[in-house]
Amino acid sequence: MGRSMTYEATYSFPRYLSAKKTVDDRALNRNVFQSMARELTAAGTSKPLRVLEIGAGIGTMVERLLDWGLVTRATYTALDSEPENIAEAARRLPEWGKDHEYTVETAAAGSIRLRRGEADVLVTLQVADVFDFMATVKGSGDWDLLIANAFLDLVDIPSALPDLLALLRPAGFFYFTINFDGGTIFQPELDPLLDGQIEELYHDTMDRRIIRGKPSGDSRTGRHFFQHARSAGAHILAAGASDWVVFAGPDGYHGDEAYFLHFLVHTVGLALAGHPDLDARALSDWVEQRHRQIEQGILVYIAHQLDFFGRK
Ligand SMILES: C[S@@+](CC[C@H](N)C(=O)[O-])C[C@H]1O[C@@H](n2cnc3c(N)ncnc32)[C@H](O)[C@@H]1O
Numbered sequence: 001m002g003r004s005m006t007y008e009a010t011y012s013f014p015r016y017l018s019a020k021k022t023v024d025d026r027a028l029n030r031n032v033f034q035s036m037a038r039e040l041t042a043a044g045t046s047k048p049l050r051v052l053e054i055g056a057g058i059g060t061m062v063e064r065l066l067d068w069g070l071v072t073r074a075t076y077t078a079l080d081s082e083p084e085n086i087a088e089a090a091r092r093l094p095e096w097g098k099d100h101e102y103t104v105e106t107a108a109a110g111s112i113r114l115r116r117g118e119a120d121v122l123v124t125l126q127v128a129d130v131f132d133f134m135a136t137v138k139g140s141g142d143w144d145l146l147i148a149n150a151f152l153d154l155v156d157i158p159s160a161l162p163d164l165l166a167l168l169r170p171a172g173f174f175y176f177t178i179n180f181d182g183g184t185i186f187q188p189e190l191d192p193l194l195d196g197q198i199e200e201l202y203h204d205t206m207d208r209r210i211i212r213g214k215p216s217g218d219s220r221t222g223r224h225f226f227q228h229a230r231s232a233g234a235h236i237l238a239a240g241a242s243d244w245v246v247f248a249g250p251d252g253y254h255g256d257e258a259y260f261l262h263f264l265v266h267t268v269g270l271a272l273a274g275h276p277d278l279d280a281r282a283l284s285d286w287v288e289q290r291h292r293q294i295e296q297g298i299l300v301y302i303a304h305q306l307d308f309f310g311r312k
Contacts, residue, residue, distance in 0.1 A: 014058050014088040016263040019256035021060040024149065027242045028064075028177055029307040035238035036175055036309040037070055040145070043173075048120070049074040052143040052167060054130045055151030056080050059089030062123055063096050072119045077143075081129040086110075089125050130155075131212070134163045141167030150178040153206070153221040156214050161232040168312045174234065176308045178242055180206070181222025183304030184268075190289055194282060198268065201278065205271045222306030229310060236310040243304050248297035258294050261301055265290040 040049065051071060053061055056078035065071040080086050093112050097104040102114040110125045126133075146168050168174065184199045209217035218224060229236050246257050253261070269287035272278055293299035 011263045011266055013082070014085055015256070015259060017057040017060060017085070018088075018092075019260035019263070020150075021064070022255045023244050023246055023257060023260060024060070024178060024242075025064065027244050027305065029238075029240035029242045032175075032177070032238040032240050032242075032307040032309045033068070033070075036173065039173060039237065039309070039311075040070070043144075048122075049145060050143045050169075051076040051145045051147065052141070053078045053147040053149075054133075054164070055148055055154070056089070056125075057085050057150075059093050059123075059125065061147060061149050062089075062093065066102075066114065066119070066121060067100070071121055073121070075122045075124070077124045077126060079126050079128045079130060079133055081127065083127045086125050086127045093123060093125075130164075131160075134167065137167060142169045143167055144169060144172050146172065146174045148174075148176050150180075152176055152225070153180040153218060154209075154211070154216060156216050157218070157221065157225065157228045158231065159214070161228055161234070165232055165234055165312045170312065172312050174308070174310050174312070176225070176310075178244075178305050178307065179222040179225060180219060181304045181306050182220040183243075183302065185300075185302040185304075186290060187300040187302075188293075188298065190286060194286060197278065198272065198283070198286060201272055201275055202268050222304070225306065225308055229308070234310050234312055236308055238307075238309045240307055241305065242307040243302055246301045248299075252297050253294075261294045261299055262291060264301065265294070 049071065051074050053076070056062070057080055059078050062071075062076055062078055078089065080089075090110065090112070094104045094106060097112070097114045100116070102116040102119070105113040107113055107122070112123045112125070114121045114123065146164060165174070182203060184202060186195065189195050203219035206217040206219040209215070226236065226239070246253065246261060252258070265287055269283065272283055274280070275283070290299060
């Protein structure tokens with residue numbers, strides 16, 4: 001890890017999402033995943049599964065669900081509001097497909113067809129804000145499975161969930177994963193008081209986030225989801241922890257996870273810059289020391305999150 005990265009003024013969000021893939025691979029709750037696999041098999045039809053993923057980023061969940069054998073015969077629509085992310089998904093998915101021995105055809109606008117043996121998946125990548133998309137579909141969605149990974153903690157769930165569920169066919173399924181649940185742990189401790197204060201204030205910035213004039217965020221999205229699901233008339237069929245645990249082994253951090261950590265530390269620093277309750281110098285020293293711990297391979301990062309699988 002070059003020292004220069006510590007001082008980078010800008011970080012690449014697509015690279016962060018790419019680095020996050022292996023962290024999510026380890027974190028995703030296997031019990032929840034197996035429940036989904038069982039239900040989808042039991043509900044199996046002869047028709048291709050219609051999957052919609054919102055806030056899909058660079059498409060790593062598409063790759064994963066093909067890899068893990070969940071999606072075999074399907075149409076898969078992946079939406080993200082950022083053109084940069086969808087452009088990266090369009091670049092990497094054909095490459096990923098070829099590396100995994102799929103026959104890859106790039107079809108009409110934004111569509112990529114991947115075929116291998118029995119598997120035949122048509123992926124449509126679309127730049128769209130999910131709220132605009134829902135307004136276009138006007139509650140008459142017909143998807144079998146709705147996916148949101150590391151996304152729901154960015155929206156106001158009580159107001160958004162009924163509209164999101166309206167995208168599904170009757171008794172359609174949802175797979176909502178990596179929902180933040182109020183634990184940000186950096187080890188080793190630097191100054192327990194300051195570490196605690198930074199964690200608390202950082203979570204507070206999530207709770208106060210306003211997007212499009214609406215409160216949009218909850219640092220305890222995971223635990224609150226049970227109640228929100230009940231209020232929206234959805235049934236949770238499986239739930240479990242999906243904590244991120246990032247540490248360096250004998251060969252350093254896995255994959256590009258040092259970048260993932262630098263990005264997070266930078267994000268915490270940005271979110272709290274200028275905070276009236278924090279000494280600016282203490283914060284910048286904290287950020288600097290955390291970056292240095294990553295370079296030394298001693299920073300451990302744990303975030304508490306929950307996964308859900310359920311039925312409308
Ligand atoms: C934390 S990232 C997760 C991306 C991806 N699901 C993953 O786990 O790699 C959240 C994503 O949601 C997208 N996003 C945020 N608000 C959105 C909205 N209103 N409509 C669609 N996408 C949105 C962002 O552009 C970003 O890619």
